[in-house]
Amino acid sequence: MASLAPSFGSGAMTNNFNDMKNANVILIAGNNTAECHPLAMRWVLKAQKKGAKIIVVDPRFNRTAKVADIYAPVRPGTDIAYLSAIVKYILDNKLYDETYVRENTNALYKVNPDFKFHDGLFSGFDGKGSYDKETWTYQLDANGLPIQAKSLDDPDCVFMKLKEHFKDYTFEKASEITGMPVDKMKLVAETFTKNRPGTILYALGMTQKSVGTQGIRMYAIIQLLLGNMGMPGGGINANRGEPNVQGSTDLALMAHILPGYTPIPTDAQPTLNDYIQAFGVANGKKLISILKAWFGDKATPENEFGYHNIPKRDSKLSNPTYIPIFEKLNQDAFKMGIIFGQNPVVSTPILDMALAGLSKLDMLVVSEVFETETTSFWLHPDLNPKDIKTEVILLPAAVSFEKDGTMTNSSRWIQGKKAVVPAKGESMPDGDMIYEIVKRLKKSYVNSNDPKDRAILDLTWDYPVLDHGIDMEAVLKEMNGYNLKTGKLLNSGSDIQNMEPGEISSGVAGLYTGVITEKGNNSLRRDNTDPSGLGVHPNWTFSWPNNTRILWNRGSADKNGKPRDKNRAIVSWNGKKWVGADVLHVAAKDKAPQTPEGSKIFSNAEGKGALFRGPFTMPQQEAPDIKLKPGYDPNVFKVAPKGKESGIGDGPLPAHYEPLESPVKNQMFSQQSNPTAAPVQLPEFQKYGKAKDYPYILTTYMVTEQFLSGAVTRNTPQLNELMPSNFAEISKNLAKKLGVKSGDPVEISTARGAVTIEAMVTDRMQPFIVGGKEVEVIGVPWGWGFKGLVQGESINHVTNSGYEPNTGTPEYKACACNVTKGEK
Amino acid sequence: MAKLSRRSFMKFTAASIAAAALADKQKVHAEKGDVDKAFPMMTAGASTAYGLCHFCSVGCGLEVKIKDNKVISTEGHPDHPINEGSLCPKGRSMKEMVNSDQRVTHPLIRKPGSDKWEPISWDEAFGKIASKIKEVREETFTKTVDIDGEKVTVNRTDGIFSMGSAEIDNEEAYLFTKFNRAVGIHNFTHQAEI
Structure with missing residues (x-):
């Protein structure tokens, strides 16, 4: 979500599954919906039945492609090239929605004259691996606000920078790079621009690349240009993976954020004042609402609301954390590891690195439903348990049917459920395990006077215990937040911003506020009526934020508050207030459409969709000249910036770079791959292969019947009957060259090692013609390992741990490999 | 699967024919505990609960049938706005996950x-x-x-x-x-x- 947030203000599926039926065209690129989100496909097919065109772009003719109107193949890792050609086509042929672009994007903002892009590098590159972003800025007036051009033809404005930046991406050039035939690419461009609104579906097929963030930025740019944002049937629909990955991201199980996408404090902000100055007023209020939820009465203005109870991150670190954890493990940085419900010994690229790393721990604690490759890594066939001194504690987890709680689906619906059967054996909900561990920690520190231990001692942790575990509704209430003066639950996330800091608490900083109120638990609502017929279902559970079902929906109405498409009227201004099927997003409900509060479309610092994304600070106008008390001074809210954008590390605009391992040279620039990719830390594991030794492309994915790492599904007999073993999909052309047929073993080798898997010879795979050269792609489902009722070799033994520099996502989708006939 | 003897096979067939005839005429209501009907449905006598699928992020609703504190079937919930009663093979298999003998049951x-x-x-x-x-x-x-x-x-x-x-x-x-x-x-x- 590292690209949607900087583009618009927050990152999530913008619309929802039901809304796809409102689209006139659906581009599915980077997501195999039929295979991986089968019931979402239902809404794609409903759109198609009403006449919508379905376009699938994928390296492989997959299950979704089978029902598409248009299928266009693309070489793994080169999406930005063909998407850039589509942007050029839109700009050259003036197919953009000029009104939307002028009113709702930063197209007219004038860019710093020192901003440059030359031969694959933006201005400010340090020659090593990072950028100084100071030239990626706007020209500012005396008040610090962006200077706007009068016309889109102004050579300084963002719109003209866009034209200049994408001018070399002709269909022909993009075809040479991607292997997508020119006529197919033109057809995709024509079909997607001609039929509006259109939506884009993506998933890990776009993000598991060294240029993942910028790939999604292409989607943001296209959808802003076409005026598709905020429209029913439009938007950018990220189809997320696990059942609660939206929730776990909202709740910040990540190094760089706190709940509700509140930035983590770093050592560059020694005090709470510094934090609010650095991240702006809105984030300051969010952080204080979390601190009040976590430390209750012990969080006071005098102690900066317990600001120092939160570990401050090293400000020199970038966001990626997953691969760095395995790197640090191998550098002996950790003595203990805690893993809840995750199976890294199947899902980490270069599994030897994960195995060696875990073997260095004193203690590993794992909560799981089944024994997995991770719980039992010491039984890996390549290891000798005698040599592994790690003590492993395996905690048996209760499953979904055995516990009360909520999960947030990809549509941002916070859906509640109750325990329906008792937990099996002694198994226990993960929440209760954490509850018990913290209770013991508190006890062990009870006599400490060390300030560092206040975090544990002052942590609010008094949850009522019911017969089947702690009261999860009490936890949900803490997450929702309270008005601390009245003791009542908050109704709206905007309360966090409107009330005095310190007078409210909210564990998720307002993002989930409204999910449970004094009137009841909205996550349990099950009224499926849909009065508008647009798939809004406003009384089905609760959608963050504030029950809004389509993000940025203010943009579905024009500047006067009139719906831009009368068949897709979802919010409108009735002369007194905003009304409609959905809850208005961002703009203020009682403010007229032409006012600043009533015209705000997006929630980033500018309030405008970012075609060009550089750093920007929205200053506070008429800030008084006050000397702040040290630590925390409430006056900081009068002087701190209103909002802040830090930009994206690898550029304000996307550019085509080859994958970190590629069979060809970059045909656009001499800069071969993402210049900001992280350097290798463990040369003994993290090896890169050359095209002459590894001429083919390895890509990985999953199948319907075996889910992700397979921890559950490979223990499920009825699914194992459907999908009993793994396979490597290869083209007939390659099969002929190797002399193998379906069922024969093939050895897939990379610079990291080799695995042997049965071949599946298929027309679904076709070689690509790239720069006149034939390039084969090998596809292998990744969720296999040595535990479970069915087992198989893990392709992640040989994938590449090089990762996307903004998000940390490894480039699983495009590795360099060789394939030979394997031994039976 | 246990082998069907000839005798039980005959019984099974007869019951199937009777059930088919019955299905034409009336619905069998599991919730009413119609266990003495000619066609004892697997879900007869079971209670029904609402559940959520625990695989991908689509978030389908489940109709969970429970008998003797055990999940005996998971079907798509007809009221859920996304899946409207349908399920993929994974959602359909959820009862195997909860009941599996492979589960870890103690620390x-x-x-x-x-x-x-x-x-x-x-x-x-x-x-x-x-x-x-x-x-x-x-x-x-x-x-x-x-x-x-x-x-x-x-x-x-x-x-x-x-x-x-x-x-x-x-x-x-x-x-x-x-x-x-x-x-x-x-x-x-x-x-x-x-």
């Missing part, structure tokens, strides 16, 4: 150098975990760092990493975040990153 410990699991009580497991967290926290804690000559309080526990999970409920994820941050853990991530 286990693998001792250093050992090649097997041994049982451990919850109390002992929690005790070991909490004291190890404290031990490593005390050993590897960074209170302050020097930034441009200024001492900055950072309160970091460096020697523990933490991972998980997009598979647990929101409330659990929230408690997990709270726990990690209170301990000072900053090497912290989960599936969303990969």
